[in-house]
Amino acid sequence: MNKKIMEAVGFKKEIEKVEHGCCPFCNKKIDEEKDFRDSLSRKEFKISGLCQNCQDKIFGNKTRRNK
């Protein structure tokens, strides 16, 4: 997760959740080993802290997904 960027846009609470291993959007506890579909999703998680489901909701799965 990029703390500086998250803090800069005012996501303090979200940062706390992420630091406890929870998705800042849905509060789901994230298992980094199992919850992600591929390395792209894991990379996104490192940036935003979002779980796979929320990544799908927010980014959609059309642009960077191969079915």
Ligand SMILES: [Zn+2]
């Ligand atoms: Zn989520």
